[in-house]
Amino acid sequence: MADTLRVNPINCSGHGVCAELLPELVTLDEWGYPIIANSPVPPALDLEARRAVAACPALALKLLRA
């Protein structure tokens, strides 16, 4: 059961830690804000995704149950 990665754009202030920890799913736009792939997180990346969620200084990243 794959989860989806989502960002709360109000809380996000563009730290960019998520893009470093999860480059397969997150890239930064020209202003430093994350662009998140819409697809569910592949199982192989699940742990990395959880690390990225924990590492976000603004607590803006969330893993939503599918």
Next chain:
Amino acid sequence: MTMAPANETVDEATGGAARPYASGLPRLLPLVPGVPEDLRAHLARHGRLPYRGGPGLLIGSVEEAGLTGRGGAAFLVSRKLAIVARARGRKVIVANGAESEPASHKDALLLRAAPNLVLDGLQLAAEAIGAREAYLYLHPGVSPEILRALNQREAAGLDWLGVTIVEAPPRFLAGQESALVNRLGGGPAVPTFVPPRVSERGLGGAPTLVQNVETLAHLALIARYGPRWFRALGTAQEPGSMLTTVHTQPSGGSAGSSPPGQHNTQIIEAEIGTPLRALIHQDSVQAVLIGGFHGTWLPITTIGTLTLDNEALKTHGAALGAGVIAALPADRCGLAEAARVVRYLAAESAGQCGPCLNGLPRMAAALAELSGRGHRRQTRTDLERWAGLVTGRGACNHPDGTVRFVRSALTVFAPEISLHARGLCSATNRTPFLPLPGGMPMTEDDWT
């Protein structure tokens, strides 16, 4: 702050007389245009307020009637009612009369001309969901007719729930559902992140039903006359009538005349499915904006075949939205109009989400450059890139709606863009056509 610009006339027309198949109109608007219906006239015309006697009982009728929201999103009303009705605990209902769309005046008119229909609908919906708190959310300058209606109803013991009026700041986003709940809770009228939807967790954590005032007015009639009556007008998928705000430039000699060059605004209650050409004259119109500032520009050539319903409009990437129909005269510059609107939309961003905060002002600048004399080739590319970057990346639909407006403008006014690139412009009239409020939000106070 008033939403209707100066030197414009806002007439109401029933639209009924012009179309033989649209008998049964007006439904919402008063029988005599320009004469508001006070409580006595309202009761004489529509009869007593038909409370059902308990929660949930009205929802079946609303579902059968197929009523969809008239605030822009067009959700099935019965579904929203059911979600909140099903929830436990304290529940809240809000009549959303904060018509933040500058080009839309239908809600303001409805609240002046038929306030009792709106207030009936509010009470009936409150009963249906079992709400204990009712609010009426309005822009500043509450019409005396609303206050009078509330007083008369209180004196007559009509309302089972007291209604609290809460003022909305004059912001484009003030009427957005989560911004509304935020404002009601004492905060600024800026959107919050969804999920959870306000119908699950809204004001003070309670499930909150937010309905546009026109939707509530229709509901008040469905409760009286039944779903079959409601479906007598409209299409099978989109039954009923709707209020539209139609902006035209009257050519000399048309009825209702203002001198040529002036802007005419009419509120027309029309049957859904009405051919658009019945609402606007096609001569000397270059394009039509449908929906509002988050709507879609369509070239005049399409208007001949299109009808006033989402099924038909969908095929052209458009939607009814807030019911705004603006027929841009051929003598204006569509690019300049679009640039002015996008600058307004950029200024009205809540500034909470990085992509919107950064993207919309840049898009406004790009459009301004396109509408000037000559532009860099890079500008067009940048504009497209920014449009893609902001879509779906805000907490609300503000960037998405703005992009829809921009992309349709770039398509419809493509010939104008080429002209401007060569330093020319086809416009002979520089008077701005679309209504825009002046000023810009600067401080937190501007949002409360």
Next chain:
Amino acid sequence: MSGTTAFWYASRATGVVALLLLTAVLVLGILVNRQGRLPGLPRFAVTSLHRNISLLAVAFITVHVLTAVLDTFVSIPLLSSVIPFASGYERLWLGLGAISFDLMLAMIITSLVRGRLNRILWRAIHLLAYLCWPVAFAHSIGSSKDLQHGWLLDLSIACALIVAAAALWRLASAARQLPRAARVAAILAQHAPHATRQAHERISR
């Protein structure tokens, strides 16, 4: 060297290291908040260092406390490390140590369960860092003769200056930051200052 002296030295040494680590943690915390970078390191290095060094600091303080308790020269009850002013020996200064340790524990525990906590509550508790460090500093200077002269005093003062400078910079940065309501106006002014006038004035026919 007798056992008691070893414990006592260990306690003093770990205390000094803890103070240095806490200084680093506070500066790194400010860096994280202001989206600052450490040269040559990725962004997540700043957040990771902040987190890991804070845990290391707690580890050092734990040893610092245990060795002080185990040392038999003076009697320091274990609980006085978290219950302020519960020690007979140097009641005030150790009490301050307990207060700062409590604050630290609150910050770290809330950070470990950040995902489940209300954001505003987490942030409010985390702001206690600006109280925690001065209290820890007072504890350090007051309870240890070592830090009151010589190179250890210089070191302590250097830490205090670093923290003061960092905190002042943080305040100034916050004061410069535009409130939400003014941000849009600022960006619009920057990119589209005369947008509406541009629209028509420069057109020739």
